[in-house]
Amino acid sequence: MARTESLSLTVGTFAAVPNGGILQRSENDALSYTGDEQNFADVMLEIAKLGVTWLGGCCGTTPAHIRVLVERLQELGAVGELADFNSPVRKRESDANRTPARVVEETPYEVIRPMGESLVDKLKTQATVIVELDPPKTLECERFIQGARELRAAGADMITMADNSLGTVRVSNMALASMLKQFGIEPLVHVTCRDRNLIGQQSHLMGLHVLGIRNILLITGDPSRYGDLPGASSVYDVSSIDLTKMVRRLNEGVGFSGKQLKKPAQFVIGTAFNPHVRNFPKAVERLRRKVEAGADYVMTQPVYDERTMEQIALATRDLGVPVMIGIMPLTSLRNAEFLHHQVPGITIPEDVLLAMREATPDQAGEAGYQLAERLCDAALSYFRGIYLVTPFLKYDLTVRLTQHIRMGSLVTP
Structure with missing residues (x-):
């Protein structure tokens, strides 16, 4: 298993579908999520800049969240012909300023029994x-x-x-x-x-x-x-x-x-x-x-x-x-x-x-x-x-x- 230790993605296709904030319970026991549409879009734009090409939402997101996100992406020219922040052109423009991902090889966990006779x-x-x-x-x-x-x-x-x-x-x-x-x-x-x-x-x-x-x-x-x-x-x-x-x-x-x-x-x-x-x-x-x-x-x-x-x-x-x-x-x-x-x-x-x-x-x-x-x-x-x-x-x-x-x-x- 490999772990990346920088805020940039250099290979593969990545998707991000986070929740619409943190789950909370109100005084009348109704459940809701803390993130509003604008905050959700702000976070997703930051994720897109890391090279994620598929963006969506999971629990707590609504059509309004996605609509605002699409509008913000269109303003930046990242949506239309489904252009994205990880396109070849953008990659060439940004590679010079991007810190290469440092990959750390991890060995699989080994189950260790208790010390001494079990x-x-x-x-x-x-x-x-x-x-x-x-x-x-x-x-x-x-x-x-x-x-x-x-x-x-x-x-x-x-x-x-x-x-x-x-x-x-x-x-x-x-x-x-x-x-x-x-x-x-x-x-x-x-x-x-x-x-x-x-x-x-x-x-x-x-x-x-x-x-x-x-x-x-x-x-x-x-x-x-x-x-x-x-x-x-x-x-x-x-x-x-x-x-x-x-x-x-x-x-x-x-x-x-x-x-x-x-x-x-x-x-x-x-x-x-x-x-x-x-x-x-x-x-x-x-x-x-x-x-x-x-x-x-x-x-x-x-x-x-x-x-x-x-x-x-x-x-x-x-x-x-x-x-x-x-x-x-x-x-x-x-x-x-x-x-x-x-x-x-x-x-x-x-x-x-x-x-x-x-x-x-x-x-x-x-x-x-x-x-x-x-x-x-x-x-x-x-x-x-x-x-x-x-x-x-x-x-x-x-x-x-x-x-x-x-x-x-x-x-x-």
Whole structure:
């Protein structure tokens, strides 16, 4: 690719069709453009003097804009027999005073992976444990930080944080991720399509990158009506598949608008998979589209039986990207029934619900933990990665599970 660094064009045929100014919104929400006809013509005349031979207008221009432009060009003798400022005669007259264009050769952007071993690299060679901690709903963050530090000490490879899960307002996971890096803990940040339009979304991702946060999970996000601000709007400018494509473009050095970023991003892109659907093959096909869009790895919703793990393993074995199976310990019968009936994307088998019903209230928490431990053992028969979800910030449960996984032996899938 070549870039010209002067205000003159020497080769080729060029066209210019700019907007009629800058888009603005009035107090009554009407949309308009700031440029009037005379200003538009002034700018276009300057463009014509650079050697552009085709002139026109895009958004915000009207027949009046073009009429004024043609009149101004006719006054200068540039319109009639379609004469232009780049005609051979004019070129000969102006070449003596024109500064030759200086061409700078640019090499294509090369996608550079994060320094050191990435999450995907880990998943290829060893049992990997990612633990989710919910960002707090208040400004008290001490327990969150303490939990993250204990999980890291127990052997967790990364701490992952949802992006206002279930539409509930929480402390920004970007802020918490930055804090974790100060403690030497690697964060994995969820990014939803729900809360930010495309302007905010690219700005958010650029902010994550500037902070040195590379591992992300792109998800659709639960609708706002599920949360504590049901009147809040859900944005959803794009789907998670589209967002995956756009972040992949960031990794190529190109912004959402198509503008160059001067250097490429280095995101490791994760995507989510919900196996608890009526049409499992259709869900797998959608997952395949996410991988084709650029996802580097997959994290599933929590799973509560080995049969579903085996089904996922068989369905995803040819995707070409690692899969991390989700496991979340149950804390009580009430917790189990709430997850089963009220939380989108989670289904608990009837035999597990029955076991939780048969346990006494004092025994239910330990019963839920023992089930999670068995699920971790089973998961390592199919997957190298386990994605532990901490319930209610009870990180003592996921600390125990992380230690259990680290003490176990890896069975290669």
